Amino acid sequence: MTSASPPAEPPRSVIEIAGVTKVYTMGTNKVFALRGVDLHVHAGEFIAIMGSSGSGKSTLMNILGCLDVPTDGRYVLDGVRVDGLDRNALADLRNQKLGFVFQGFNLLARTSAVENVELPLLYDRQHRWENPRALAAAALGKVGLGERLDHQPSELSGGQQQRVAIARALVTQPTLLLADEPTGNLDSHMTVEVMALFQELNEQGITILIVTHEPDVAKYAKRVVEVRDGRILRDHPVEDRHNAADDLRALGEDDPVVEVEQAPPAQVAQT
Amino acid sequence: MKQRTLLKLAWQSILKNKMRTLLTMLGIVIGVGAVIVMVAVGHGAQSQIEASISSLGTNLIIVSPGSSAQGGVSQGAGTFNRLSIADAEELKRDGTTLAAVSPVITTRLVVIGPAGNWRTSINGVSPDYFTIRDWTVTSGDIFTDVDVKSARKIAVLGATVAKNLFPGVEAVGAQIQIGHVPFTVSAVLAAKGQSATGADQDDVILMPYTTAQNRLSGNVRLGQILVSSFSPNDIPAAQSEITAIMREAHRLGDNADDFTVRNQTEIAKAATSTTSVMSGLLAAIASVSLVVGGIGIMNIMLVSVTERTREIGIRMAIGARGSDVLTQFLVESVVMSILGGIVGLMVGFGGSLILAHFTGWSTAVPASAVLIAVGFSAGVGVFFGYYPARKAAALNPIEALRYE
Numbered sequence: 001m002t003s004a005s006p007p008a009e010p011p012r013s014v015i016e017i018a019g020v021t022k023v024y025t026m027g028t029n030k031v032f033a034l035r036g037v038d039l040h041v042h043a044g045e046f047i048a049i050m051g052s053s054g055s056g057k058s059t060l061m062n063i064l065g066c067l068d069v070p071t072d073g074r075y076v077l078d079g080v081r082v083d084g085l086d087r088n089a090l091a092d093l094r095n096q097k098l099g100f101v102f103q104g105f106n107l108l109a110r111t112s113a114v115e116n117v118e119l120p121l122l123y124d125r126q127h128r129w130e131n132p133r134a135l136a137a138a139a140l141g142k143v144g145l146g147e148r149l150d151h152q153p154s155e156l157s158g159g160q161q162q163r164v165a166i167a168r169a170l171v172t173q174p175t176l177l178l179a180d181e182p183t184g185n186l187d188s189h190m191t192v193e194v195m196a197l198f199q200e201l202n203e204q205g206i207t208i209l210i211v212t213h214e215p216d217v218a219k220y221a222k223r224v225v226e227v228r229d230g231r232i233l234r235d236h237p238v239e240d241r242h243n244a245a246d247d248l249r250a251l252g253e254d255d256p257v258v259e260v261e262q263a264p265p266a267q268v269a270q271t
Numbered sequence: 272m273k274q275r276t277l278l279k280l281a282w283q284s285i286l287k288n289k290m291r292t293l294l295t296m297l298g299i300v301i302g303v304g305a306v307i308v309m310v311a312v313g314h315g316a317q318s319q320i321e322a323s324i325s326s327l328g329t330n331l332i333i334v335s336p337g338s339s340a341q342g343g344v345s346q347g348a349g350t351f352n353r354l355s356i357a358d359a360e361e362l363k364r365d366g367t368t369l370a371a372v373s374p375v376i377t378t379r380l381v382v383i384g385p386a387g388n389w390r391t392s393i394n395g396v397s398p399d400y401f402t403i404r405d406w407t408v409t410s411g412d413i414f415t416d417v418d419v420k421s422a423r424k425i426a427v428l429g430a431t432v433a434k435n436l437f438p439g440v441e442a443v444g445a446q447i448q449i450g451h452v453p454f455t456v457s458a459v460l461a462a463k464g465q466s467a468t469g470a471d472q473d474d475v476i477l478m479p480y481t482t483a484q485n486r487l488s489g490n491v492r493l494g495q496i497l498v499s500s501f502s503p504n505d506i507p508a509a510q511s512e513i514t515a516i517m518r519e520a521h522r523l524g525d526n527a528d529d530f531t532v533r534n535q536t537e538i539a540k541a542a543t544s545t546t547s548v549m550s551g552l553l554a555a556i557a558s559v560s561l562v563v564g565g566i567g568i569m570n571i572m573l574v575s576v577t578e579r580t581r582e583i584g585i586r587m588a589i590g591a592r593g594s595d596v597l598t599q600f601l602v603e604s605v606v607m608s609i610l611g612g613i614v615g616l617m618v619g620f621g622g623s624l625i626l627a628h629f630t631g632w633s634t635a636v637p638a639s640a641v642l643i644a645v646g647f648s649a650g651v652g653v654f655f656g657y658y659p660a661r662k663a664a665a666l667n668p669i670e671a672l673r674y675e
Contacts (some may be wrong), residue, residue, distance in 0.1 A: 067588065067669050095590020106585045106672065110287060120589040122276055168589065245570045 013076070014207050015041035015064060018069070020073030022059050023232075033059040035230040036073070041176075041209065046202040048218035048238075049211045051227035060227060061211045065098060065178050066090045078175045095123050099169025103181035105161040107153040107168075113140055117168045121221040124172070125247050139167040143197060159190035166197060170206070177201070179210040185215055189251055195220040196244035220244050281603040285610075288575075292607060295571045298564025299611025299651065300618055303644045304496065307619025308626060310640055314552015315633040317543050323466060329533070330370070330503055331403060332510055334358075334496040334517065337529040345573060353529050356480065359496045360578040361520050362581035368509040370501045371399035376483045377494040384436030391432050393449060393476050394556035395483025396439075396497075403499040411443035412459030414479050422481035426454040427472040430462040449476065452486050478517070505572035506534050561647060564611065572604050572659035583663050584671025600663050604656025605649055612648025616641060 022034040033056045039045060051057040062068040063075065066082055069090070075082040078097050085093070094100075099120075107116045118136035121129040129135055137149055143163040155159050162182060169177055179198070183191040199220055202208050210221065218224050219242045226234040285292045309638050336354050359374035366372065376395035381388050400406075414425055426447065433442045439483070442456045463472040500509035510532050517530055583596055623634040 062669050065588075067672075087592075091587065091590050091592040100588050102588075102672070106581070106588070108582055108585065111283075119586070122273070123586070123590040123592075123595060125592075127500060172590075 011042040014043050014045075015039060015209075016074075016076040017064075017070075018074045020061065020063060020070040020075060021148055022056075023071045027246070032230050034063075034070070037227075037232055039225065039232065039235075043175075043207050044202070044205055045207055045209075046198070046220075046222040047209045047225060048221035049209065049220050049225045049227060050215070051215060052213055055227045056230040057211050057213075057227045061178065061180050061238060064209065065100060065180075066093045088154070092125060093126070095120060095172065097175045099172065099174035099177045101162065101165050101169050101177065101179040101182045103184035104160070105153070105165045107164055108151055108156065111153055112150045113145060113156070113164045113167075116153070116164055117171050120168060120172045136166075136167070136171055137182075137217055139140070139171040140164065142170065143167045146219065152196055157190070158186050159193050162186065162190070162194050163197065166194070166201075170201070172222060175207065175208055177208045182210060183212070183214070191217065191246075192244050192248045192251060196248050199244050211219065222227075275599060277602045278606065280599060281606045284575075284580060284603055285607060291571060295567050296607055296611035296614065297505055298567035299561070299608050299648050300564075300615040302558065302561030302620055302651075303612045303615025303648055304618035305560050306554055306647070307616060307636060308622045308634075309553035309557040309636040310550065310643070311544060311619070311623035311636045312626070312632060312639050313553055315627070315635045316546045316550065319544050319633050320546060322413050323464075327657060330500045330506060330509075331652055332500060332506060332513065332532060332534050334362075334498060334513060335494070335533070337527075337531050354486065354493050354496060358492060358520055359493075362496065362498060362513060362516055363397075363399070366498075366509075366512055367506050367514050368500060369498050371402045371499045373397040373400035373403055374480050374493055375400070375495050375496050376480050380485060380487065381430065382436065383448040385445065386436060386438055386440070389432060389435045389590050391429075391474050391476055393478065393483060395480035395487075395496055396477055397480055400477065402496065403497045405644040406463065407461045408458040409461050410441070411456070413458050419479040419481050422479060422485050423483055424452060424454045424486060425457040425478065427460060427477040429460050429477075430515040431471055431473040432476055433459045449478075450487050454478070461509045469609075506536075510534060518611070528544055558647075561651060562627065565608070565651040568604050568608055568652065569655035569659060572600060572656055573662070576600065576659050576663040579663075580666065580671050580674040583666050584668050584674065587666070587668035588672060596666075597660045597664035600660035601653065601656050603656040604660070605652035608648045608652030608656075609645060612644045615648065616644040619644070 010123065017037060017039050020034055020037045021032065024031045024033060035056075037060060049060065050058050059068070063070050064077075066077065066085075067084070069089070070083050073083065077093065077165075080093065080097070082090070100106075102270075106181065107113075108119070114133065114136045117139050118132040121132035121135060137146070140146055140149055141164050145160060145163055148156065148160065153164070156164065162185075166182075169179075177198075182198075183194055186194060195217065198208055198210070202222075208221075210217070212218055219238060219240070221238055223235070223237050223240065225232055296343075315377075334354065354374075356374050359372055362369060363372040373396045378393050379390060380393050382388045382393075394400075397419055398413060398415055408427070409430075411427075412425055414423065418425060426449065428436070428442055436442065436447065437445065442459050445456050447454050447456060460473065460477070466472050473649065498513060501504050513532050514528065518528065521529060523529065586596060586599075587593075619640070620636055622638055624630065627634040
């Protein structure tokens with residue numbers, strides 16, 4: 001790549017988008033969801049994309065997640081030019097380079113945790129994975145659910161379900177973990193719990209990008225990108241960054257939380 | 272995805288909706304079952320006809336008069352009868368592959384016995400005839416070559432004739448009149464039953480062909496020459512030898528054959544063609560229900576795709592290609608329809624046994640029915656599962672994930 005880069009040895013670039021626009025045509029109206037977005041994300045970053053609904057952050061997330069393609073502009077993900085790829089290539093890219101965590105967890109119902117987690121491995125077309133079941137079990141161990149491999153989503157709390165989803169996102173060792181409002185369906189305790197897990201994973205070197213509208217969640221990230229009206233309004237490092245593990249301990253002291261097995265109303269795919 | 276994983280996936284999803292799966296499968300079960308029963312009825316009728324054809328005789332070859340052409344217009348079979356007793360005698364003398372040869376001279380006359388009279392067909396044949404048609408007597412003796420030579424006036428009665436002329440009385444040795452000529456009954460034949468066309472094979476009187484030729488009046492003609500080969504495998508060789516001898520005897524040179532040589536298989540084929548048309552028709556009607564079953568599968572798969580839109584979105588988000596989703600749904604519908612096909616096969620098998628038991632029809636499930644059942648139901652699964660699967664594969668992952 002010949003783009004002008006800082007003089008010092010830069011960290012590996014994970015996301016590089018330039019002049020990305022997205023236009024939806026509704027009848028005769030043209031709706032501009034993104035009006036030219038530039039964003040660079042390097043390996044090891046923990047970014048929060050913030051914005052109110054309608055700001056274009058979801059569209060940006062979909063494009064970054066290779067679920068959608070930009071109308072115009074350039075997108076390079078981990079050295080692969082994404083704009084202009086077909087459906088199949090996008091699917092393969094999602095499988096190999098990305099891990100998704102959604103607001104509604106999006107686990108397959110009536111399917112055990114370990115089966116949910118091994119799913120992305122089964123869709124790998126290069127057959128990179130030897131023993132999917134063992135890898136899935138290891139990933140669940142990593143998020144603290146090593147004891148609940150055979151539990152179905154309905155038998156897990158919301159926080160646990162989200163951790164299963166995080167394990168599923170991590171199991172393919174993706175270049176980038178994308179989380180879309182990952183704490184939207186969780187109470188504050190579980191929110192901090194999940195954020196602590198994200199911070200821990202980020203410490204281990206995993207690049208994380210979360211989309212949220214809650215400043216309380218963004219304060220755990222390292223960098224915040226604010227989006228409004230399809231443009232990036234501000235892009236700044238987080239001052240006064242919180243440590244979720246500390247907050248969790250503090251929460252525990254004020255108000256000892258009993259493990260609640262009842263999940264909040266979660267969106268689980270019917271199968 | 273590996274095939275085993277796909278099958279496991281399909282199986283899990285089938286188990287998740289047991290009642291629905293069972294009802295959907297029921298359509299295929301009924302369809303395949305109906306087809307199997309109809310095929311069994313048709314096949315049973317056919318083998319019944321084949322059995323009665325083989326009662327005609329063993330390794331039978333029939334030489335009959337050919338057709339003639341006058342000014343380019345074919346006059347049809349038998350219009351120009353050049354078959355002669357001499358032909359039969361020549362075949363008997365020169366044939367090396369022919370086990371037995373008998374001319375058949377036919378006429379119909381009234382026969383008068385002590386208890387009344389009876390109009391029946393009279394066949395003048397040689398002793399070989401009994402070998403060819405595998406026909407035995409219940410009492411008395413059949414005539415010999417000596418009787419043929421001396422044109423003795425003896426008659427062998429078919430079971431029906433004996434029953435009508437000599438009800439409850441011993442026929443052998445008695446006197447009868449055939450067309451005002453006195454004959455002695457030398458034997459009564461064992462009953463053979465109905466022929467393939469439903470005619471009573473026992474309503475007949477057999478006598479030496481010389482006697483029939485010399486003593487009987489009326490429309491006496493040589494209808495055909497019956498030949499049998501040594502074994503079924505010899506039939507083609509025997510047929511070509513017959514043709515060669517006959518062409519030589521009739522001095523045909525470059526002309527077309529003036530006779531027809533047919534074997535039992537050809538006759539059987541002609542007789543069974545009607546039944547196979549009938550059974551084909553029955554199977555076609557039955558397969559309509561198979562199509563209806565397929566539509567049931569399509570309907571349920573469409574519902575299933577809509578219900579599982581979110582699942583499809585999740586799978587796509589984590590890297591499933593459209594083709595992966597397509598395969599998943601297609602495997603599901605095929606597994607469902609093959610299961611239905613296998614159950615339908617058993618139902619059809621049981622159904623045809625029950626039908627045979629209550630109606631007395633002969634039914635037979637041919638071995639090929641297993642392949643037909645499984646093949647057809649798999650075909651139905653692919654055909655009717657493709658559209659819903661295609662629909663699932665074409666979903667947009669973003670919209671699918673957002674689907675409530």
